[in-house]
Amino acid sequence: QLQLQESGPGLVRPSETLSLTCTVSDGSISSRSYYWGWIRQPPGKGLEWIGSIYYSGSTYYNESLKSRVTMSVDTPKNQFSLRLNSVTAADTAVYYCARSLGGYCRGGRCSPGWFDPWGHGTLVTVSS
């Protein structure tokens, strides 16, 4: 069964860059059927979609974060990554990675859909 595991620093200083990696196991990140996404959840709050990436490198980003977000895929390592620069305390959250499927399809090309399964999540705190 496909599993995802987030990894990266748990503490990031304000104005610096948050970097996380999601390792996919028991499945291939190069599958043409899926996107791979990042979602975050500030303590005690709801879920916020950050972005989604296809194995080819095609991306969709949340417009509210787009100027600070970069996602990438490393197919040989079966990993995908998130970089969020110029972080502030408002970026403190549990960050989840997840597989995405089932989105709208047109002309043989599909977009991200629902998220399943999810990684366990990793808490990133922005503080000096």
Add this chain to the structure above:
Amino acid sequence: DIQMTQSPSSLSASVGDRVTITCRASQGIANYLAWYQQKPGQVPRLLIYAASTLQSGVPSRFSGSGSGTDFTLTISSLQPEDVGNYYCQKYNSAPYTFGQGTKLEIK
């Protein structure tokens, strides 16, 4: 952007009750809607996709309905283990927005 609004924000119900949570989209999204459950301290879990398709392994007391702008998640007979937060998510197009959540408690 299309906004997703859930109601109520919180509710308290008794074991065995029928519970309904609503999600409304500010524009039509056909049936591109998913529902998630997040139990306290746990990872969100997919319950329903395509508005009404039950994810494998999810108890049959959960059901979803709706299309266009109005959607519902129904628990036919509330169980103690159903306590938690419930979120809807649109995926017809970016941004893949979640609703603000509904907190479900047991009376």
